[in-house]
Amino acid sequence: MKSKSLVKTFFFVALPVTMLLVLLIYAGIELYAHLTTSSRFSIREVEIITNGPADKKNILQLAHIQIGENIFALDLAAVKHRVEQDPWVAAATISRALPDRIQIRYQAQIPAAILGAESLYYLNQSGVPFYKLSKDDSLDYPLLRLETGQNAKELIHERILSALQLLKILEKSGWSSPKDIGDISIRDVNPSLLLTMRYPPSGLTKLVKSGRARHFTASLSPEDLPSEVKRMYIVLQHLAQAGKNPRLIRLELGKKIVVKLDQTP
Numbered sequence: 001m002k003s004k005s006l007v008k009t010f011f012f013v014a015l016p017v018t019m020l021l022v023l024l025i026y027a028g029i030e031l032y033a034h035l036t037t038s039s040r041f042s043i044r045e046v047e048i049i050t051n052g053p054a055d056k057k058n059i060l061q062l063a064h065i066q067i068g069e070n071i072f073a074l075d076l077a078a079v080k081h082r083v084e085q086d087p088w089v090a091a092a093t094i095s096r097a098l099p100d101r102i103q104i105r106y107q108a109q110i111p112a113a114i115l116g117a118e119s120l121y122y123l124n125q126s127g128v129p130f131y132k133l134s135k136d137d138s139l140d141y142p143l144l145r146l147e148t149g150q151n152a153k154e155l156i157h158e159r160i161l162s163a164l165q166l167l168k169i170l171e172k173s174g175w176s177s178p179k180d181i182g183d184i185s186i187r188d189v190n191p192s193l194l195l196t197m198r199y200p201p202s203g204l205t206k207l208v209k210s211g212r213a214r215h216f217t218a219s220l221s222p223e224d225l226p227s228e229v230k231r232m233y234i235v236l237q238h239l240a241q242a243g244k245n246p247r248l249i250r251l252e253l254g255k256k257i258v259v260k261l262d263q264t265p
Contacts, residue, residue, distance in 0.1 A: 041071045044100040052108035054088035062086055063094075063104060071096050079104075087131040090124070112164055113142045116183075127160040142167055143183040159186045162222035163193060169229045175203025175236075182215055191219035191252040200240055207240035214245050214262060221252035228252070235259060 046065050048056050062082045065074065076094045083092040083104060092106040109130050111122040121129035122137075123144065133139075144163050148156050163184045170176040182196030195218045200208040220228045228251040235257060239246055250258040 043069050047103045049105045054086050116145045142181045145185045148188040177202040193220045204240045216246040218249045
């Protein structure tokens, strides 16, 4: 009786399930073959959806997608990797728009500053240089000058991040505008940050009598930049009210602040 039950189970359960699985696998193979060989799914257009700073011709060249290639046979991950080699592309997304289009979207790199080393480079918000400037590129960004040794890469990156933090603090301060910033020198000795600014900065122009344009340097340490920027504003406000012009403000000395005045008329 037991053997008859097993035979019955095989014919009425196991065999139909097995045949169904075989049919599904066969149908899947046939469907894949159809999708990857049908002319209906041949790529006829590659669209760059993002309207950003990256050169569209360069993106298409990097994508290296052949018109007429089957849309399902295309390796999207490989295309993504190639497109992300463009210096202005932070991250790319490649998608199929059936039946015959490939769409490319990307997140653009946004310059936060210019790094001055042996050449000039745009820096992103992460402190990574991503693009080497040529003569026609915009210089309308704060300049970070490297004055460090070549063997301190980790330290240099930390100081670059500190300089970018300083720029953000100044931007949010309410009394300084991007036009007030001259440059920031990044050093591997103390003081590690030397900021050059226009005097008076935008938020204090009403307190200073008109005169020739001046600049001052502020030396800072990266340990407590928000506090140092607040103290710098207090010092500048006091100097403006007193009719004095700073040449150097040392803020990296803890609670002590040293001010050297500009004696030129």
